[in-house]
Amino acid sequence: MQSDNIVQLFTSGNPSALIERTELTECTALLAKLCSGKQSMPILNHIRFASEQGGVALTATNLDIQAETSIAADVDARFSAALPAAALLKLMKKGTTSTTTILELLADEADPDADRIVASKCAIQLASTRFVLDAMPTDDFPDLIRHAEGDKVHRFSIGSAILWNAIDGTVDAASTEPTRYYLNGVYIHTHNSHLRFVSTDGHRLYIQETNIQTGKHEIGAILPTEAAKFVANLLDGYAGADPVKVEISKGVAVFIFRDVAVTAKLIDGTFPDYQRVIPAEPDKTATIAGGDLSARVASLVECTGATTVHLKFGGEQLVINASGASGAGTTGMDCDYRGEELEIAFDAGYLRSAIEAASPDGRNMRIRMADALSPAIVTGSIGGWSGVLMPTKA
Structure with missing residues (x-):
């Protein structure tokens, strides 16, 4: 018997995926934080859904930060759709845990030559109430942020509690002055062969040392404040030592925690010699x-x-x-x-x-x-x- 806490996705009337509803709601809530509703490009207010082997991949971006995650699902048809984040989250929260939620992805016309069905609408049914949301073509979705080809990538792991503590303990001191853009974030760098987090606005300077050894790697990256807070929000509440896999290159930082990957563009600038003060x-x-x-x-x-x-x-x-x-x-x-x-x-x-x-x-x-x-x-x-x-x- 189908659980009452299962989300069922349909494409052109044919079942394509069955998803646990609570997990979908949690993932939508996280990704929706990047979709403010005030973006200049309408597609940025949407979450991209795409079927994949064994599940559904969800992606959201504001062009500077992107979040990607996957949800396990029984998939028997390939589809993609960009759904409005705020409306979807609001509807998902309307149902109770005892209400079956049905998401039906509808295509205007199936293209027999396409490798997947691109949905133009999404019907959501909560109990006896049915809603229909307009979907956007996923072709409009921006290219994903990735490390530039040829850039050296530093990879290491850090405990989730350590990373949360380092960001939370420093990010408040980051400057908000746009003219001093190189201070608008947390400086993650190597100090005495260990990872150190620093931020300053010229009036105060916060430093968090860690026991994470960087070895021969000399890391130096300025993570923008918005990205730092998004990562901290993702980790908040996890007091254990679950590792976060980190990748840092010249222009991009990636944080992978459990089933979520957060990728952010780094600030292109030189952090000042703060040790002088x-x-x-x-x-x-x-x-x-x-x-x-x-x-x-x-x-x-x-x-x-x-x-x-x-x-x-x-x-x-x-x-x-x-x-x-x-x-x-x-x-x-x-x-x-x-x-x-x-x-x-x-x-x-x-x-x-x-x-x-x-x-x-x-x-x-x-x-x-x-x-x-x-x-x-x-x-x-x-x-x-x-x-x-x-x-x-x-």
Whole structure:
């Protein structure tokens, strides 16, 4: 007996594939993230479906990023169709797990010389309700992003949790200024024979070290912010060590995780020598509870409308001051501070971002400083993570 959670695809009235509905919904939800509905080319708002040996291949792209996946299916006819992502996802989510969903791919006229049937419409039936979506010709679908012929490709594997942590811990510091396009992403490169992830916007610098050895390969690639976040979203929730296969060439990066391959164009530019802004050995160190500090800064900013906060370190106390359009506020908290008294000011948003990146669990973090005008080094409970935060003028 056919399961109620099976999607049945038909071509010209003949069954061509049977697909598990939950898996199809999940894959559609992932690929639809690349189809914003605001693309200048209508085909980019569609997901390409194509039958293959033992299943159906799904592909979506926004020209800079593409995602490909396959779903196991019983296929007995060759077909292809580009279906509108948003409408398809909305309809797939309408049914319950106890509702049989039927997708019927219809061709205007079958071409006996074609190697597959190209559908022009897709009928979707949920219980007693039937919807018909217009499909686009798959010939309009853009060429897939691939490594350029002759380019050297570096291949390695990295644990999914390690990769997610590296991207999530650095991408927020990437610049959004289009004139500094070479900072609009995460710099993945070799440092001391290991893989390192870095991003900066000129006001803050986030670094995540990894234990992934690159051997003799010298890797250097700037992964655009949008692509980095898409990969992180794919990996989010997988806390295990499931490997991600990575391929990096001069202009393209590929991330293969389970049954999904994400391919992205890299930024064509040179990442600056960021190590010049990292202070050598600041002589003042404050150890403080990250969660408490973040909450106090957030409260002051919310009540005062301040954009800058002043931190005054001395002995075992930290005094935090802020003033803005709505008034001024002061609060204090315990702090293990070593060094001469120091008052230093930071942009409130950048400070909170650094705190959350260094100590997302709220545990102790460390701020090392030289003086009120020099960059501060921030570290926390995330192994291998460090940040450099530029102070503002008091």
